Amino acid sequence: MPKASEEQRLDLINAQQRLRAEGRSAVVVVTGVDGSGRHRLVNALTHGLDTRGVKVHAWSREDAPGSDRPPLWKYWQGLPAQGQVAVYLDGWYAEPLDRALRGASPDLSAIRQLEAQLIGHGSVLVKLWVERPLAEARRDLRKRLKREARDPTLSEQRVLAAEDGAQDQLDALRAHSEGWTMLSGKAPEVAADQAREALIAAMSAPTPPVPVPGHHRNRGAQALAALDMSAALSKKASNKQLPEAQAELARRIWAARARGQSTVVVLEGADAAGKGGVIRRLTDPLDARLFQVVPVAAPSDEERARPYLWRFWRHLPKAGQLLIFDRSWYGRVLVERVEAFCRRDEWQRAFDEINDFEAQLTDHGAVVRKFWLHISPEEQLKRFEDRAETPHKRHKLTDEDWRNREKWDDYRVAVEDAVARTHSAKAPWTLVPANCKRHARLAVIQTLIDALAPD
Amino acid sequence: MPKASEEQRLDLINAQQRLRAEGRSAVVVVTGVDGSGRHRLVNALTHGLDTRGVKVHAWSREDAPGSDRPPLWKYWQGLPAQGQVAVYLDGWYAEPLDRALRGASPDLSAIRQLEAQLIGHGSVLVKLWVERPLAEARRDLRKRLKREARDPTLSEQRVLAAEDGAQDQLDALRAHSEGWTMLSGKAPEVAADQAREALIAAMSAPTPPVPVPGHHRNRGAQALAALDMSAALSKKASNKQLPEAQAELARRIWAARARGQSTVVVLEGADAAGKGGVIRRLTDPLDARLFQVVPVAAPSDEERARPYLWRFWRHLPKAGQLLIFDRSWYGRVLVERVEAFCRRDEWQRAFDEINDFEAQLTDHGAVVRKFWLHISPEEQLKRFEDRAETPHKRHKLTDEDWRNREKWDDYRVAVEDAVARTHSAKAPWTLVPANCKRHARLAVIQTLIDALAPD
Secondary structure (H helix, E strand, O other): OOOOOOHHHHHHHHHHHHHHHHHEEEEEEOOOOOOHHHHHHHHHHHHHHOOEEEEEEEEOOOOOOOOOOOHHHHHHHOOOOOOOEEEEEEEHHHHHHHHOOOOOOOHHHHHHHHHHHHHHHHOOOEEEEOOOHHHHHHHHHHHHHHOOOOOOOHHHHHHHHOOOHHHHHHHHHHHHHHOOEEEEEEOOHHHHHHHHHHHHHHHHOOOOOOOOOOOOOOOOOOOOOOOOOOOOOOOHHHHHHHHHHHHHHHHHHHHEEEEEEOOOEEEEEEOOOOOHHHHHHHHHOOOOEEEEEOOOOOHHHHHHHOOOOOHHHHOOOOOOOOOEHHHHHHHHHHHOOOOOOOOOHHHHHHHHHHHHHHHHHEEEEEEEEEEEOOOOOOHHHHHHHHHHHHHHHHHHHHHHHHHHHOOOHHHHHHHHHHHHHHHOOOEEEEEOOOOOHHHHHHHHHHHHHHOOOOO | OOOOHHHHHHHHHHHHHHHHHHHOOOOEEOOOOOOHHHHHHHHHHHOOOOOOOEEEEEEOOOOOOOOOOOOOOOHHOOOOOOEEEEEEEEEHHHHHHHHOOOOOOOHHHHHHHHHHHHHHHOOOEEEEEEEEOOHHHHHHHHHHHEEEEEEEEOOHHHHHOOOOOHHHHHHHHHHHHOOOEEEEEOOOHHHHHHHHHHHHHHHOOOOOOOOOOOOOOOOOOOOOOOOOOOOOHHHHHHHHHHHHHEEEEEEHHHHHHHHOOEEEEEEEOOOOOOOHHHHHHHHHOOOOEEEEEEEEEOOOHHHHHHOOOHHHHHOOOOOOOOEEEOHHHHHHOOOOOOOOOOOHHHHHHHHHHHHHHHHHHHHOOEEEEEEEEOOOOOHHHHHHHHHHHHHHHHHHHOOHHHHOOOOOHHHEEEEHHHHHHHHOOOOOOEEEEEEHHHHHHHHHHHHHHOOOOOO
């Protein structure tokens, strides 16, 4: 294995030390076709570093975890915390490489988003491509397999069986994703040396200015104003319709489970909008094994150490579950925007990040439905006063709730923006007039019934 | 599904609220044989609670995760953080139940340890057994399967095929594990009611005083004093022997990987004892996919929210990996004891906890080796001064390091105690004279070679 010189090693360790001191993390992706020598390069890199706090993610493509979750899930799980280094062998380029070897052109949009989020979070991203012309790599592989008298593994088979046009697709893949450091697979010593230099340079560079998305026009959305806030349901009607709807929802959730289809529900709304009551009516008829409610509050320190969406990716269940978020990733463009808990460029970027995240869920087959429970300021005041007077509800009311009321108009603008910029056919918003709790509860359940296939 | 009365529901929510306020967590285990109605009971319980922050762990025995890790790993993964409630269907009684149904008597020692650690952490533990005589459950199951004209699932098969003596073993299992609330499987409404009451009572009870282990005699261990601190290795000898030993270690680690056997290495030692250098020599010859170094520093808030050993359980790799802990769970009985970062009863209990944890690793087939790198106070001082003078080493030296030196004798007693109380044939300590770094590095590698089978 090509070893680092003592001087280079020192530079690496120093750069790693600076990374820790600055609370940044580094992500290294090493890729190339089988036979290019990328395993050797991962070793050369790892051994140049202080291995404490370095994690290598090198699944063979056959035993990669999480096949029942969206493809990028497994990479999100492994993202390093502050001060740590993650080295991915192929990483999120494993699937595009496979497609290229089959002569097909890959879709890189989700990958671009992931990389943009890493950079936006302040992580160092180093992408190393160990180049070896496919024809040469195949020739070498054949020789080696003959010499070692062993069966090719599945990934080697893919290289050996590469389709016509695969080399063009590999070139295109590299050309269409940014920031590669190209290394020669023919000269391992030189490649290892260059890889280490690239890593040192990247870790030593000052945090790059984060690209700010172009200022978007105010779309003047008035969806909330158009809501019929008088919508109401009588107790009698509710007593009849709610149990029927609940039973139908339970049937459809079981059917989704049988199909292996997940359902992701986002519940947002002002304080006292009635999210808890909706969740109770949603889950009451369901078997406890079918659903999971994720309450979203302040992030933990492990969550703060990683790109924003990590804390939601980690909750994604196996296929076939109903996942209900009580508040969600929309916090970024609602409370964090309004209260200035994040920078302006962060929440402005978040719209694209969220659209991409939800597209990955729906592309994987999940049903995604988002609800804004809308109440009037007068109704909220009434509910606050009620909470203040009811012993077992008093804990739900905090000083913060009263403060948030003062920013009603800011929240309203933020909600309009969020809805306008993240509404899509596959992950639609439903704005629910929620001054009448009975109406709101039935409306949410009915929307979910319509979203789920009957069998 | 049996519903809670509004009053009982209120009591439950209030108790849950108190739990959150006190920063405690609750663990509920619901078990019984198939056909006893324990699924229904889980539902009844879950729906009585505020489902936000409640997680139900209900794998069928066939699709339980982590079959390549020690059996209790999957339950540790699901332990709730402060304020959360975890409901386990069967949970860690799944395996003992299976054994009982086969007419065999289960080993409950690891389970007792897990439950003791939950209670020691201040968690509320509620154990519910839905009782149904095996003969009745089997009769009902047969009827139901006939009526629904379906194949029995694997777990139903186990009940239907229960061996002679299974009922006795089930009774014995219950009798030999403490704290069960027995519920009648014949009266689901009553059982659900009683289960909720049991949960309310447990969550409302004041934190019980934690049992303090009996004062253990000072064993007067003098293992460190007996060490030959003059042990040294010449540069010449090291240049010859170290690469040979490294190559042999690499061969054996590959062989262990092929066997699917994990290796867990614990490195402890005073500041500047040379742990980093040992780790580098250990990992240098190894493929990056074979090992993982886990540096152990202050716990994250997610780690503090759970029983102490959770932060180590979470790192256990799939079978076949080498896992190196740079400091470890021995922190509890070393730095936390000496610096009073934990209570006396906590570190006193830790010896048993650690022995149990390591036994679970070795029972699962892992090789466990623990090293104390021992240096003299004079040698440490020399190394500190060297660090202070070397720019790229300066970051390794902190004020804390100087302070720790003042407690040299306290640490010495703590080390002697730890070694005396946690040394075992399967998870032995090796005390390594480390004034000579070359000697220490080779000694650790040689010990690991001897611990690993050649093929």
